[in-house]
Amino acid sequence: MSPTPPAEPPQLALLRERLGGRLAFGGDYNPEQWPEAVWPEDIRLMREAGVNLVTVGVFSWARLEPSPGRFDFGWLDRVLALLADAGIAVDLATATASPPPWLARRHPDSLPVTADGVRLWPGSRQHYCPSSPAYREAAVRMATRMATRYGHHPALALWHVNNEYAAHTDACYCDRCAEGFRRWLRLRYGGVQGVNEAWGTDFWSQRYGALEEVNPPRRAPYSANPGQQLDYRRFMSDAVLECFVLERDVLRRITPQVPVTTNFMGLFKPLDYWSWAREEDVVSHDAYPDLEEVRPELGNALASDLMRSLRHGRPWLLMETAPSAINWRPRNPPKGPGLMRLWAYQSVARGADAILYFQWRASRRGAEKFHSAVVPHGGPDTRVFREVSRLGAELARLTTVPGTRVPAEVALLLAWDSWWALELDSKPSTDLRLLDRITACYTPLWEANLPVDFRRPEDDLSAYRLVVVPNLYLVSDAAAANLVGYVEAGGHLVMSFFSGIVDPGDGVRLGGYPAPFRDLLGLRIAEFWPLREGETLDVVLADGPAGGTASLWAEDISVQGADVLARFASGELAGAPAVTRHRYGSGVATYVGTAPEPGLLRALLLDAAAAVGVRPPVADVPAGVEVVRRGDALFVLNHSGSEARVRLPGRHRSLIDEREVLDELVLAPRGVAVLVEAPALAPGKTISRSA
Ligand code: GAL
Secondary structure (H helix, E strand, C coil): CCCCCCCCCCCHHHHHHHHCCCCEEEEEECHHHCCHHHHHHHHHHHHHHCCCEEEECCCCHHHHCCECCECCCHHHHHHHHHHHHCCCEEEEECCCCCCCHHHHHHCHHHCCECCCCCECCCCCCCCCCCCCHHHHHHHHHHHHHHHHHHCCCCCEEEEECCCCCCCCCCCCCCHHHHHHHHHHHHHHHCCHHHHHHHHCCCHHHCCCCCHHHCCCCCCCCCCCCHHHHHHHHHHHHHHHHHHHHHHHHHHHHHCCCCCEECEECCCCCCCCHHHHHHCCCCCEEEECCCCCCCCHHHHHHHHHHHHHHHCCCCCEEEEEECCCCCCCCCCCCCCCCCHHHHHHHHHHHCCEEEEEECCCECCCCCCCCCCCCCECCCCCCCHHHHHHHHHHHHHCCCCCCCCCCCCCCEEEECCHHHHHHHCCCCCCCCCCCHHHHHHHHHHHHHHCCCCEEEECCCCCCCCCCEEEECCCCECCHHHHHHHHHHHHCCCEEEEECCCCCECCCCCECCCCECHHHHHHHCEEEEEECCCCCCCEEEEEECCCCCEEEEECCCEEEEECCCEEEEEECCCCCCCCEEEEEEEECCEEEEEECCEECHHHHHHHHHHHHHHCCCCCCCCCCCCCEEEEEECCEEEEEECCCCCEEEEEEEEEEECCCCCEEEEEEEECCCCEEEEEECCCCCCCCCCCCCC
């Protein structure tokens, strides 16, 4: 069962109080784009839609500080007063995500530089270098002014620092960043000697004589040193985090009672969200499932589970999602009727305590004018406004849900530095992408309604019955010992290929792959054997004729104590082990040396889960129906395109509409039910269809 999370920050009490114990519902409100005459209508419609929290000021720096040091808060005073009078709480932005044009004019070096040396221009957003002193000072001044002016405002419930850090500028390669990188390296390695050792600079005559010679991995004739590339990723994540921490510290000093967040973007590679999440009071997340994917709900579930896991099971806030279409993919269809609602419930089921939209009123001008909004260009007499308002009314009834947890018995390991290192160039195959592998492992668990927490390889895993380790290429000594200890103490671990290959400096661990896990897995790997594009290998199970295919990767495994569960049956490695299992200490370690086709991987993972007694909250659920237990509530979501009948022995009560369900729940396509067990008898009443 998920471990007990660390105590909740006391600041969250303010948010809870402002929301009156309800789930938060609302979105990004950008009143500065509209004449003031529109604002009263906004407030009226917000009340109609059940809005209780809006994010204000995210992109309003140029309005708030029209010239350096000259501030104009009048309009924001009036907006916040209207919201406070209406009882609508505010997630107030520090407004530092998009600096006003004067900053770039005064300080051209505050603009970010690409790896090719191109300085990016202002005129869009996020045009700042995270190391720029001018940007940092201006951002801190802005945060200070906001905190001083609004710290005790009756509407203030939460601070929203910046916005989607690194979304567009995921790294800067300017001279200031180079200086920062050198300081960072000195702290990590003590000096140039340590850098030379860690990066193996005797290769290609890269040895540095002084730290001043070290630069960011700017565009070079050929592959840059992998240690340099990896450390630059680490440094950038830290440098951007420093920007957040600078603002947060100002807010904490002036308004210690107000919680602080910044919005994340799911499995976002540039920032190590494990270290980021520790620095904020509550995790918040922006979810834009891709309607061109076959099952966008799969990615939504996965990202939601990560968000819940980042603070060890504590609820998180869905800070942004689209009420319908977005504007920034090649093709941007609307969400069909019921889809927005279904995915919103999916987020709540997986730990969200807020459903907030981007954005409240559709922009008339600018790059996002074709992005959907709660109030579309056509006004409130529209499908989108009606669907949002209806959901607002429904969510207000789920008063027992906020703050509750989603228990999970399976952990899936994720480490950002391993992800970065795995996807650097010059590997056996460029086809190996971590997100694909994580998704491959997550999919059968999600389809089987087995809740999954994400964890770091160094975390205490003893609370989990099953630990899945997808392609953990880079592993520290401590993490390796942790995984070995977990199995030794009785845990069951499933590890997939190309794990345990390098140390934190991207140096190969010698003596036969995967060096730190050879004893644990009872095997040794001589060579990696990546497959050609589109190539598959036959795989047969050792205990029967059944099997299937595998793609992407194979390895030359010789067992040294492990049992062979499956063998390759074609190609150069025909007859060699593909999947093994090894008893170690009181536990079991399964190794998957290839990428089995989905059915095979499903069988492997679900067998492993069943063997350790991991069960879904409800048995025998039809395909396409997601069931999640959160606290006392059972969320049942019908993603399939057809009516679904779910056997639910006993009597349940619907939190959405108070109806009772006896033994069977019938859900329309995209239907949703949130049920609690109901001891009382009310004969003859069933939910035939969740509206
Ligand atoms: C987010 C961003 C918002 C808005 C939205 C559009 O990434 O935070 O400001 O641009 O996308 O989908």
